[in-house]
Amino acid sequence: MKIIEKYILGDVKKPIIFGVSLFTFIFLIEIIVSLMENIIVKGISLIDVLRILSFYLPPILSQTIPMGVFLGVMITFSKFTRTSEVTAMSSIGMSLKDILKPIIILASVITLFIFFLQESIIPRSFRKLEEISIKIAYENPVFQLKERILIDEVEEYNLYIDNIERKTDEANNVLIFQKDDKSNYPTILLGNKAYWKDVNMVLEESKFYTFNQDGTLKIEGEFSQKKIPLSSYFQEMNIEVKDIEAMPIKKLFNSLKEKTEKEKIPFLVEINRKIAIPLSTIVLAILGVVLSVGHHRSGKGTSFGISLGIIFTYIVCLNVGMVMANKGVVSPYVGVWLPNLLLVSGTLLIYRRKSGGAR
Structure with a gap:
């Protein structure tokens, strides 16, 4: 690997960690507030709360890592543009394609890591969440018993x-x-x-x-x-993970057997989501570079604002598409993959405009 590529990867590492941490914290705020209520009102131990929080992290990370990568790349390359490092790269013969190479490699590795999270870590996390919930229920059954309701279980x-x-x-x-x-x-x-x-x-x-x-x-x-x-x-509390969001892709495919076309829809939506979101990491990383290169006035604030706008639009489109797919309005493939196709189209358009040279 060239020295310049190592330099790019070394510089982008901290901003990506910052971006992932920021978006993960935003996603965790509601859960943290709920857990604080459990500590104060219901008396759950701090250790159990921290364990619950750790089991929530993998499914959240599978969604926030692509966002953090996009923000981190934009911050890094905005800085490169402001400090004329992109101009220096161009002057030594590096094209935009050459500049993108280490970012694409990094994004591909991160994409594989997200797939690993989804297929291996997240199912275990959901199971551990249910197990610790049962542990808390055993230690303090009052959580499971409700007022003025006849319990016949x-x-x-x-x-x-x-x-x-x-x-x-x-x-x-x-x-x-x-x-x-x-x-x-x-x-x-x-x-x-x-x-x-x-x-x-x-x-x-x-x-x-x-x-x-x-x-x-x-x-x-x-x-x-x-x-x-x-x-x-x-x-009698069943600890088997039933939520399709906790199932790995292989199990989701196996679950399609002996189901009607209507019953298959949520499984197909989830299968496509589990493939589309990790792959969006590569597209977002490339988009972060091509958006930042050449904008000398763009600082961290501008990069952050653009990142939020694009990510918010992507999430809204994805969620709307999934809802429409689950209701049978559109195909699961169209509902889930259309936001990615829009990202790819926009990225290609900007790339072609700037591929004449990184300026």
Whole structure:
């Protein structure tokens, strides 16, 4: 590799890291706010919150890396133009094609990395997210239990909770129907208060009522404390990743079998999205160079503004296309690939205008 190519790659590295970090942080803001609420209000440990955040990163990075590459390239080559380094490159015989070569190589490597994220890391991240959610539920079942809703998903019990004190995680006015296969009527448990220990609900100051086969009261009593196991409720939570966004491309293709044409649409949209977005990295990197070369007045602010405008337009077009494809208005191929085709067309047009020499 030529010294000048190494110089370009060395200079573009930090701006790309900055761009990826910036867009990733923007995407993470809503998640961070939600997690802060979980720390303050629901009492989830900081370690669990950081783990959750780390599992959110891979799917976000698969979207923000192309954006960061575009911004980083624009910042770098705007600086090269302002400092006349592009002019110096031209003076030693480098064409625009030569200048683009190291950027295309770098963008191609990054594209392969995004595919690796999608096919290997992201499915694992989604699985880990669900696993840690179940862990939190086991440690504090109150997150899964809602007020004034009859819960009938527990194997031996039906639960009704009137009120939950979120600060203390204590429940007030708890009604429990304990199922009995030998009787037509369940045992009724009434508790004034309840708290959680491991995966057990512990009732305090409670009464119980059992009934005969004809529905008449059989036994009435009181007890100071009774444990109600909820482990079966949480064991039934399925940790299998079902969201198609978490599936690798191979699994998405396999899922197309034995599906109707209408059922195939979301899978085809996702398959095309998982190919189109990584490949957009190469086009955006080239576009960043050809847009920046020759504009001597463009600074970081200008580069940032142009980058945001183009990226925003691309995201809007992609999302609109995906929505239309999912609704069957357009083909999944048209809906997903049209924004990329527009990027390619615009990039080729600008490249042809400037390919006479980097000025």
